[in-house]
Amino acid sequence: MKKPLISPESLELYYWSSDPHFHPAGDKVAYVRKQMDMEQNAYHTHIRTVSIDGIQDAPLSSGSADTQPLWSPDGKQLGFLRAIAGVNQLWLVAADGTDERAIVQPKRSISEWQWLPDGSGLVYVTRVHLNKGLESLSAAAWSQRVSRQGASYTTDMPKAEGRGWWDGLYSQLFHYDLASGTVKQLTAGAFHASQPRVLDSGRIAFIARQEKGDRAESEVTQGLYVLEEGNKPRQLVYGAYEIAQYDWSDDGDAIVFIGHDRAYGSATHNRLYRVGLLEGGEPQPISSEDVQLGVYVLNDMTAGASVPGPFIKGNGDAEAVYALVSKHGEVQIWKWKQGQPGQQLTSKPWVIHQLAASKAAEAFVVNAIDSKGPGELYAIEPDSGEIRKLTRWNDSFCQQHAIAEPQPLSFTISAGAHMQGWLLLPPAQSLLQSASQSIPLILAIHGGPHAMYTPAFAHEFQALASQGYALLLCNPRGSFGYGQQFAAGCLKDVGKGDYDDLMLAVDETLERFAVLNKQRLGVMGGSYGGLMTNWIIGQTNRFQAAVSQRSISNWLSFYGNSDIGARYTEAMLGGNPWDNYELLWQRSPVAYANKVETPVLIMHGEQDMRCPIEQSDQWYANLKRWGKEAKLVRYAGSNHAFQKAGKPSLRVDVLQQVNAWFYTHLRKPVTLGIPFAMLLENCRSSGASDEVIAACIASKDFSAIAHLVKEPDMPFVERVELAEEMNINWQDVFQYGYCFSFLHANAFKRLLLFRYGLRENVHYTQQEYNLLNVPLSEEQAVQLQALIGRQWKVERTEQGWLIKLAQKALI
Numbered sequence: 001m002k003k004p005l006i007s008p009e010s011l012e013l014y015y016w017s018s019d020p021h022f023h024p025a026g027d028k029v030a031y032v033r034k035q036m037d038m039e040q041n042a043y044h045t046h047i048r049t050v051s052i053d054g055i056q057d058a059p060l061s062s063g064s065a066d067t068q069p070l071w072s073p074d075g076k077q078l079g080f081l082r083a084i085a086g087v088n089q090l091w092l093v094a095a096d097g098t099d100e101r102a103i104v105q106p107k108r109s110i111s112e113w114q115w116l117p118d119g120s121g122l123v124y125v126t127r128v129h130l131n132k133g134l135e136s137l138s139a140a141a142w143s144q145r146v147s148r149q150g151a152s153y154t155t156d157m158p159k160a161e162g163r164g165w166w167d168g169l170y171s172q173l174f175h176y177d178l179a180s181g182t183v184k185q186l187t188a189g190a191f192h193a194s195q196p197r198v199l200d201s202g203r204i205a206f207i208a209r210q211e212k213g214d215r216a217e218s219e220v221t222q223g224l225y226v227l228e229e230g231n232k233p234r235q236l237v238y239g240a241y242e243i244a245q246y247d248w249s250d251d252g253d254a255i256v257f258i259g260h261d262r263a264y265g266s267a268t269h270n271r272l273y274r275v276g277l278l279e280g281g282e283p284q285p286i287s288s289e290d291v292q293l294g295v296y297v298l299n300d301m302t303a304g305a306s307v308p309g310p311f312i313k314g315n316g317d318a319e320a321v322y323a324l325v326s327k328h329g330e331v332q333i334w335k336w337k338q339g340q341p342g343q344q345l346t347s348k349p350w351v352i353h354q355l356a357a358s359k360a361a362e363a364f365v366v367n368a369i370d371s372k373g374p375g376e377l378y379a380i381e382p383d384s385g386e387i388r389k390l391t392r393w394n395d396s397f398c399q400q401h402a403i404a405e406p407q408p409l410s411f412t413i414s415a416g417a418h419m420q421g422w423l424l425l426p427p428a429q430s431l432l433q434s435a436s437q438s439i440p441l442i443l444a445i446h447g448g449p450h451a452m453y454t455p456a457f458a459h460e461f462q463a464l465a466s467q468g469y470a471l472l473l474c475n476p477r478g479s480f481g482y483g484q485q486f487a488a489g490c491l492k493d494v495g496k497g498d499y500d501d502l503m504l505a506v507d508e509t510l511e512r513f514a515v516l517n518k519q520r521l522g523v524m525g526g527s528y529g530g531l532m533t534n535w536i537i538g539q540t541n542r543f544q545a546a547v548s549q550r551s552i553s554n555w556l557s558f559y560g561n562s563d564i565g566a567r568y569t570e571a572m573l574g575g576n577p578w579d580n581y582e583l584l585w586q587r588s589p590v591a592y593a594n595k596v597e598t599p600v601l602i603m604h605g606e607q608d609m610r611c612p613i614e615q616s617d618q619w620y621a622n623l624k625r626w627g628k629e630a631k632l633v634r635y636a637g638s639n640h641a642f643q644k645a646g647k648p649s650l651r652v653d654v655l656q657q658v659n660a661w662f663y664t665h666l667r668k669p670v671t672l673g674i675p676f677a678m679l680l681e682n683c684r685s686s687g688a689s690d691e692v693i694a695a696c697i698a699s700k701d702f703s704a705i706a707h708l709v710k711e712p713d714m715p716f717v718e719r720v721e722l723a724e725e726m727n728i729n730w731q732d733v734f735q736y737g738y739c740f741s742f743l744h745a746n747a748f749k750r751l752l753l754f755r756y757g758l759r760e761n762v763h764y765t766q767q768e769y770n771l772l773n774v775p776l777s778e779e780q781a782v783q784l785q786a787l788i789g790r791q792w793k794v795e796r797t798e799q800g801w802l803i804k805l806a807q808k809a810l811i
Helices: 008-013 139-147 395-400 459-465 484-490 497-512 528-539 555-561 565-573 581-586 589-595 614-625 648-667 674-684 690-699 716-725 730-736 745-756 778-788
Strands: 016-022 028-037 042-051 057-059 066-071 077-084 087-094 101-104 110-115 121-128 170-177 183-185 191-200 203-210 222-228 234-237 242-248 254-260 271-276 311-313 320-327 330-337 351-357 364-370 373-380 387-389 406-412 418-424 439-445 470-474 516-526 545-549 600-605 630-635 670-672 738-740 765-767 770-774 792-796 801-805
Touching (some): 008 028, 008 459, 016 066, 016 373, 087 110, 222 242, 373 395, 406 497, 418 497, 439 497, 439 528, 439 648, 470 497, 484 497, 528 589, 528 600, 545 648, 600 614, 674 690, 674 716, 674 738, 674 745, 745 778
Parallel strands (some): 439 516, 516 545, 545 600, 600 630
Antiparallel strands (some): 066 077, 077 087, 087 101, 110 121, 203 222, 418 470, 765 770
């Protein structure tokens, strides 16, 4: 029995398990379960607990917008954030699920929080105005004030993707005391505080990012600080370090962080560094391997922010640091000990998105995803290597649906390095695939470019593969996961070496897999992938369809409009508009709009600050000015992440639009008139293969099958010659199928006879224009509906299938 195929609408059937946090006893974890509510066009999240053996799993919170669960130090209660009217509040619930209550209800959302080690209170982050008079204004008064005056800016870049234009507020640290219920502001300055890590009631570390107006200083805005009771924050890490995440050592004498020194800009590999609490100053590297620490995978099936560590266990010589590493299409747990090389602890072919460590036991819980289905939570015993699956929310879906499995590929690129990739062929159950058809190939290009594709389950690619397409995923130069020099390989060279890598991958994949159709090629990508899609179709006409999402089309305007425009353009191209105008223009896809012959679907979120929508607007306008086939889809209220974290309805719409575009240009069946469709169906009624039938048509000799068909006296040769006069391409018919341009009732009955051996008054009856109680299988009904399109409707009834006329005016 064939399994159902994954469709764009299947998105609402998934469950996402994320943000695991160990109970102090180490016997269970709290986590967030998320699912879609299509009726409300929203995501529902609540907190659950699962035992470390995976046997007991139960809900703990009762809300529908609950996130960030953290157990109290004594394990008797759990704190979490709950969104009320769009504002994240801090709530508590007892370990048995009772006594659920709000404890902090701020004016603006809490973004993150931490318990004090003694459980007496907590530290949280929210945004405030430094001017106490303005901060005291009510929401209505603040709104009125904003509407009556212009917004002023003096900083180098006053807007940011995901946050929009800066509103004059700063993220600051606050302390809440459980016993008294009092709140105290801990920091107050012209900086944005984040990632509070509490060592004890007297010492709190945090990251501060400052807004500076001086362009020369704008790249060095981040610092790691320690706030000690009774003193002002003290900067612990100096210099141009980009700090991703950090943790206190167990003895409290040092901090270990994941970060880099910006030697290669955004292409710089992260390392582990250690800095002493007393001395501070220049961090000392712990890791020396040429690997990228952190999670740099692009996938539409992850939930929550990545949590790569570091986690520290032990003191002195026994101290070990654990963190996630992105390498060769996987994300695994690594371990470092002072003076020793890093050791990879896990080897299962998967992507670990979040890592949680137990202080009470030598155990980890991870949120991980592999190629066989959506992500789940797993428990890992690092000493024994044992892996236990804790959640199984998506097992039923995976068992019931056909899932395409990726095939690994490797290419030797012009730089002499190896490029990794994967080919995702349609699942065997695809209704649009048959042995006689060759498969259209779509090249998918990831964003970044400093990221990587993996073979992990991705809904957008599964939905395309289920429609009969093959997907080529690869990691060209510039991708993370293959060493520092490979990651920096595209700097000042975008559109050159990376373009060569992508074209080489297409060429070699087509040569290796004879089932792929060299004349039916698509290309797609988002962000940097959208830029490369635009660039590719301006350099070659080999692709028959393109989808460009949240892209770059003009480096000159991107430089001043994007929140990262200046530094990104200078890194990728090595120039700026006033010194290198010609370079930026020559590398802009819009400069080649007149050469584009590939039909392109352009998609963009209207609130995108990373790749502003003006990039797609001008790309579309210029293509249209040159008379090119293009379609622009704008998503209101959506930012750069609308494909992966946008409103459920929009995420489904994106996939539907993409599928429809590729169907129209890569898989759309040939429209046939009744004489030619009946010729083909009559020949197929003989049981002969399409190869044999194609040979009969080419030679105009039907003697091999004429005695086997349902209608042997059909004028075969006459119809073939008429088809020649009408320039019907039979090769396309066999490869991509056909549909009827028009079909009257008598022709429909002949179709049922030829295809299924069904006869009127024997297997079904006719009433006016409707055919009643037609004995069809589900698959046959789907096939028929695809053939007859909008003119007829195939519907299930209790007695069988009803085929009814939808457009009587055509009869």
